[in-house]
Amino acid sequence: MSDIRTLALACRDAAQVMFTLDTETKRKLLQDMAAALDAESESILAANALDLQQASSKGVQGAMLDRLRLDEARVAAIANAVREIATLPDPVGLVTRCETRPNGLSVERVRIPLGVIAMIYEARPNVTADAAALCLMAGNAVILRGGSEALHSNVAIANVLREVLERNHVPQAALTLVEDLRRETMVELLQLSDIVDLAIPRGGEGLIRFVAEHARVPVIKHYKGVCHLFVDATADEALALDLLVDGKTSRPGVCNALETLLVHRDVAASFLPKAAQALLHHGVELRGCERSRAIVAGMRAASDDDYAAEFLDLILAIRIVDDLGAAIGHIQRFGSDHTEVIVTRDDRSVAHFVRAIRSAVVMVNASSRFSDGGELGLGAEIGISTTRLHAYGPMGAEALTVERFVVRGDGQVRHPTSKLS
Amino acid sequence: MSDIRTLALACRDAAQVMFTLDTETKRKLLQDMAAALDAESESILAANALDLQQASSKGVQGAMLDRLRLDEARVAAIANAVREIATLPDPVGLVTRCETRPNGLSVERVRIPLGVIAMIYEARPNVTADAAALCLMAGNAVILRGGSEALHSNVAIANVLREVLERNHVPQAALTLVEDLRRETMVELLQLSDIVDLAIPRGGEGLIRFVAEHARVPVIKHYKGVCHLFVDATADEALALDLLVDGKTSRPGVCNALETLLVHRDVAASFLPKAAQALLHHGVELRGCERSRAIVAGMRAASDDDYAAEFLDLILAIRIVDDLGAAIGHIQRFGSDHTEVIVTRDDRSVAHFVRAIRSAVVMVNASSRFSDGGELGLGAEIGISTTRLHAYGPMGAEALTVERFVVRGDGQVRHPTSKLS
Numbered sequence: 158m159s160d161i162r163t164l165a166l167a168c169r170d171a172a173q174v175m176f177t178l179d180t181e182t183k184r185k186l187l188q189d190m191a192a193a194l195d196a197e198s199e200s201i202l203a204a205n206a207l208d209l210q211q212a213s214s215k216g217v218q219g220a221m222l223d224r225l226r227l228d229e230a231r232v233a234a235i236a237n238a239v240r241e242i243a244t245l246p247d248p249v250g251l252v253t254r255c256e257t258r259p260n261g262l263s264v265e266r267v268r269i270p271l272g273v274i275a276m277i278y279e280a281r282p283n284v285t286a287d288a289a290a291l292c293l294m295a296g297n298a299v300i301l302r303g304g305s306e307a308l309h310s311n312v313a314i315a316n317v318l319r320e321v322l323e324r325n326h327v328p329q330a331a332l333t334l335v336e337d338l339r340r341e342t343m344v345e346l347l348q349l350s351d352i353v354d355l356a357i358p359r360g361g362e363g364l365i366r367f368v369a370e371h372a373r374v375p376v377i378k379h380y381k382g383v384c385h386l387f388v389d390a391t392a393d394e395a396l397a398l399d400l401l402v403d404g405k406t407s408r409p410g411v412c413n414a415l416e417t418l419l420v421h422r423d424v425a426a427s428f429l430p431k432a433a434q435a436l437l438h439h440g441v442e443l444r445g446c447e448r449s450r451a452i453v454a455g456m457r458a459a460s461d462d463d464y465a466a467e468f469l470d471l472i473l474a475i476r477i478v479d480d481l482g483a484a485i486g487h488i489q490r491f492g493s494d495h496t497e498v499i500v501t502r503d504d505r506s507v508a509h510f511v512r513a514i515r516s517a518v519v520m521v522n523a524s525s526r527f528s529d530g531g532e533l534g535l536g537a538e539i540g541i542s543t544t545r546l547h548a549y550g551p552m553g554a555e556a557l558t559v560e561r562f563v564v565r566g567d568g569q570v571r572h573p574t575s576k577l578s
Numbered sequence: 579m580s581d582i583r584t585l586a587l588a589c590r591d592a593a594q595v596m597f598t599l600d601t602e603t604k605r606k607l608l609q610d611m612a613a614a615l616d617a618e619s620e621s622i623l624a625a626n627a628l629d630l631q632q633a634s635s636k637g638v639q640g641a642m643l644d645r646l647r648l649d650e651a652r653v654a655a656i657a658n659a660v661r662e663i664a665t666l667p668d669p670v671g672l673v674t675r676c677e678t679r680p681n682g683l684s685v686e687r688v689r690i691p692l693g694v695i696a697m698i699y700e701a702r703p704n705v706t707a708d709a710a711a712l713c714l715m716a717g718n719a720v721i722l723r724g725g726s727e728a729l730h731s732n733v734a735i736a737n738v739l740r741e742v743l744e745r746n747h748v749p750q751a752a753l754t755l756v757e758d759l760r761r762e763t764m765v766e767l768l769q770l771s772d773i774v775d776l777a778i779p780r781g782g783e784g785l786i787r788f789v790a791e792h793a794r795v796p797v798i799k800h801y802k803g804v805c806h807l808f809v810d811a812t813a814d815e816a817l818a819l820d821l822l823v824d825g826k827t828s829r830p831g832v833c834n835a836l837e838t839l840l841v842h843r844d845v846a847a848s849f850l851p852k853a854a855q856a857l858l859h860h861g862v863e864l865r866g867c868e869r870s871r872a873i874v875a876g877m878r879a880a881s882d883d884d885y886a887a888e889f890l891d892l893i894l895a896i897r898i899v900d901d902l903g904a905a906i907g908h909i910q911r912f913g914s915d916h917t918e919v920i921v922t923r924d925d926r927s928v929a930h931f932v933r934a935i936r937s938a939v940v941m942v943n944a945s946s947r948f949s950d951g952g953e954l955g956l957g958a959e960i961g962i963s964t965t966r967l968h969a970y971g972p973m974g975a976e977a978l979t980v981e982r983f984v985v986r987g988d989g990q991v992r993h994p995t996s997k998l999s
Contacts, residue, residue, distance in 0.1 A: 173910060177933050256955050262944055264954050269936055271966050350790070354966050369771070375796060375967045396989040403991035489594060511984055512598050515690055523683055523987030532992070533685050533983060534677050545692050545775050546796045547968035549982045559970045562954060563932055566944030568817040570824035571953070 161345050164333050165273070165300060165352045171331035172272045172298035178327070180247040187243035187290050189321045194236035194286065197317045201232055204313035205282065212306050224280050225306055235286045235314070238537070242290040245536040248555040249296040263565045268558040270296030272354035275346055276539075277302045277368050279360035282310035288357075289318055289332050291539050295557035300353070302335040302343055304360075312336060340367075347372040355557075357540050377552070379543035381467040382412030382495035384525040387484040387510070389501035390423040394431065396522060397500040401432055403524040404498065406439040410469045412541065413496055413528040417464060417474040419484045420449070425477045429453050436473060445475040452477075464491040481506050485513045492516060494543040496528035517543055517550030582766050585754050586694070586721060586773045592752035593693045593719035599748070601668040608664035608711050610742045615657035615707065618738045622653055625734035626703065633727050645701050646727055656707045656735070659958070663711040666957040669976040670717040684986040689979040691717030693775035696767055697960075698723050698789050700781035703731035709778075710739055710753050712960050716978035721774070723756040723764055725781075733757065761788075768793040776978075778961050798973070800964035802888035803833030803916035805946040808905040808931070810922035811844040815852065817943060818921040822853055824945040825919065827860040831890045833962065834917055834949040838885060838895040840905045841870070846898045850874050857894060866896040873898075885912040902927050906934045913937060915964040917949035938964055938971035 158166075178186075194201070205227040212225055227235075251268045258264060274297050276288045285301055292299035303311040315334035322329050335346065347356055350373045358368035358378055365378050386404055388397045404415035420428055425448070433443060433453040444459035456475070463474045464487070478484045488497055496518040499510045511519050518528040528551065530538025535553025542548045548556035579587075599607075615622070626648040633646055648656075672689045679685060695718050697709045706722055713720035724732040736755035743750050756767065768777055771794045779789035779799055786799050807825055809818045825836035841849055846869070854864060854874040865880035877896070884895045885908070899905045909918055917939040920931045932940050939949040949972065951959025956974025963969045969977035 173934075173936075176936055258953070258955055262948060262953075269966075269970075272936070369794070373790070375965065393989070399989055399991050403993055407991070407993035507986075513594075515594075515597055515693070516982070518983040518985060521984070521986040522989055523985055524991045526992035527683060527985060527987075527990065528983075532679070532683075533985070534679055544796065545690075545980050547980070549690075549980045551983070559966050559968070561937070561970045562939040562949075562972070563942070564939060564944055564948060564954070565928075565942040566948075568814070568820055568943055569948065570820050570828070570945045571947035572824055572828035 159345060160337065161335065161342050162349060162352075164330070164335065165346065165349050167328070167330035168298045168300050168333045169273050169352050171328040172270070174327055175293065175296050175298050175331050176270055178296060180249075182325070183247065183294055183296070184243045186321060186325050186327065187239050187294060189325065190286070190290065190318050191236040191240040191243070193317045193321050194232060194239065194314070198229055198232045201310065201313045201317065202227055202229070204309040207309040208307055217306070221280070225282070227282060227310060231283070235283045238283070239286055239290040242294050242537050245294060245554055247294065248558045253560055260569050261566065262569055265563045266560045267563050268555070269561050270558055273298050273300065273352055274557065275300045275302065275353045275356040275374070277343065277356060277358040277360075277364065279304040279364060280306050282307045282314060284359065285311045285314045285334070286318065287537070288539060289315070291537050291554055292557060293331065295554045297557055298331040298333070300333045300335060300346065302338070302346065305338045308336065308338065344371045347374060350374050359540055377540065377542045377544050377547060379412065379495065379541050381493050382414070383416045383465065383467050383491060383493040384413060384496045384498070384528070385417045385419055385488050385492060386415050386498040386500065386525065387419040388421060388424060388428055389481060389499060389503060389506050390421040391502040391506070392421075392424060392428075392500040393502060394424065394428050397428065398431060398435055400498060400500060400522070400524045402435050402439065403526055405436060405441055405473050406471065407526055409471050412467070413525050414469070415473065415498075415525050416466065416468055417476065417491070419487055420475070420477050421481070421484070422448070422477050422479055425449065426452055429475070439471070441471045441473050443473055443475055446477055448477040449475045467493070481509055485510065488514060488516070494545070495541070496520060496525045498523070498525050517541070580766060581758065582756065582763050583770060585751070585756065586767065586770050588749070588751035589719045589721050589754045590694050590773050592749040593691070595748055596714065596717050596719050596752050597691055599717060601670075603746070604668065604715055604717070605664045607742065607746050607748065608660055608715060610746065611707075611711065611739050612657040612661040612664070614738045614742050615653060615660065615735070619650055619653045622731065622734045622738065623648055623650070625730040628730040629728055638727070642701070646703070646731075648703060648731060652704070656704045659704070660707055660711040663715050663958050666715060666975055668715065669979045674981055681990050682987065683990055686984045687981045688984050689976070690982050691979055694719050694721065694773055695978065696721045696723065696774045696777040696795070698764065698777060698779040698781075698785065700725040700785060701727050703728045703735060705780065706732045706735045706755070707739065708958070709960060710736070712958050712975055713978055714752065716975040718978055719752040719754070721754045721756060721767065723759070723767065726759045729757065729759065765792045768795060771795050780961055798961065798963045798965050798968060800833065800916065800962050802914050803835070804837045804886065804888050804912060804914040805834060805917045805919070805949070806838045806840055806909050806913060807836050807919040807921065807946065808840040809842060809845060809849055810902060810920060810924060810927050811842040812923040812927070813842075813845060813921040814923060815845065815849050818849065819852060819856055821919060821921060821943070821945045823856050823860065825947055826857060826862055826894050827892065828947055830892050833888070834946050835890070836894065836919075836946050837887065837889055838897065838912070840908055841896070841898050842902070842905070843869070843898050843900055846870065847873055850896070861892050863893045864896055865893065867898055869898040870896045888914070902930055906931065909935060909937070915966070916962070917941060917946045919944070919946050938962070
């Protein structure tokens, strides 16, 4: 048997133990883990120093190097994140519905853990603790496969967490870190369809496409966030301006940042000059359609590629549309099913927009930047799904569980003729 | 562009139309479809006669031929099934949760259709109407790929339904039947991950494994149902006998039939002789462990293969276990995550069993044969999932939708410093 299969089988056995843990036991596990991370800060930083040294010697610098870097404050933040996850409502055991059938059967839907979750991720070592804590809190076992840049840091963090499992009589395999980072080993992991219940890739589009291409286990993913803001004819323009600036400039490198502004033609002449002034003030490069360039001078022409792009940068594509229907058509053509915003005072426009747009998150008069597990009340986020299956949008602990049926009777049979008594 | 991709793209466009249909429109569509099936019974039977003729000439006979056969009563039953689906609660638009965040944002979770669903199935032509109606009622477009034996029947049924779509101004592509039945075309369909949101295979294990192996789109499936009945030490033996006979004999060829009986050693000597007598009376072949063979003479020895088998026949594997934990261990080792039954009068045994067993359906003192969408209150069933993701157990209309976020605000921004007004 291959090494990765052996590891995964042990993780599956540990998942059976995780499956039966009660809420208090899981909370204590996570609290102990947070304390252990604080206590072992020094050894984690020593391991991180090795990663930083290797990265530097390979010429990594700037933001890339910074993402890899831990310091005392960052380790404390990682521990606090685990501590917060320990306080989340436990989705496991939640009875979501209960019905009594005409024959007297009581039919409950109850949430249970998924089982074994494989997390595939890149440079940030904090994901090791975050993802592990959220998976465990939802009663799952987890296989972590991080990036090679952060291997020493990830091993150090995982070892701290695994020792806590052992002290609490949970098999260490419930948190399995893959140290063999060859691509073929990852592919093998992604094909263990009798063991792994779900793979969640987190990172750049290249990694996510690789996972989607090679997986034979279910994958929940999102490739990109091409988020739109549509300013309707009846919009409060000052409010629209706030949402536009917040959406585009407050953190342009994340998936819930705005990439395209759509403006109803009736308000374009009034709104666009103010929008352009505010955005240029924030250093945003504007790329517009022909009609918008007639209103705001000096904009570069926007191509279809611009409308399809996730810039992740201070660049905004702009288009004037004839009406709400044209805005919806643009989003259906260029959108990524992530998050779309409408700014309007017209309830019919809201209803029409919500009805026609099938993205994971629809925002009415609110910033796209709220499209985030924490902001939407999930407590913590394991990722964002743009796969319209199982979970759609930000995913918290509940998305790491599934509903099943518990049926209670007093001897009901389907075919009473088979009844003997 | 390939033909199947062209078909699928048209189906995706039609899914946008389906996405926005209100409940009454969908109900009317399905009622019209039921009426049209009744009205066109003759042409459907004529097409079915061609299928039967071809099948006979290939030597198909018996149960296989019967599954393919339609008559007036069966067409009327198909129409009635569509009529019933038209009366189901519409899952689309259902607000499952609503919360107001501290910053005043209202966060709703609302069910929306999945989009494009590909059904891959075998001989029974009724699936063409059943699956189409359920997918459409949940606001989806559907691509149907049936078996070659039923092609004429499937085309006739699909054409009747598609004409109803057109009369109601819904693109016919919302119900697309694939007539090119080459395996490579099916594989291409299963890899259209930018178009198809979900594939559901229904049929034998060979078909399901083929779909799982070749799909790059999400698949919900179940391979087999190895359902267990555990008779606990405190069981009401008469009740246990009823459930055993119903589970094994009322319809042995279906996935929710029992395949294995587990008996607590404390009641084995009392229960097993009665069980054997009743089952032998129904023509059931018994295969037992060593200890059970000491109680019931003449049983063949059960192998591990027997315990792992879905007999789909009048055969039952039997094992005496030392306690509840041993029963759970057996199910964890040999089970298929489908349905398990416990017969007991001990609440602690119930709690322990429900907690430890992670199958899709757990039955307490009720027959495994109730593990069915209709019986559990789903109204109709598109399939049963043993994939612990999205849906687990019998799947009705709701399982063909997903929750997304609708967020309403009055100008909230994430970083108030970007606020200008």
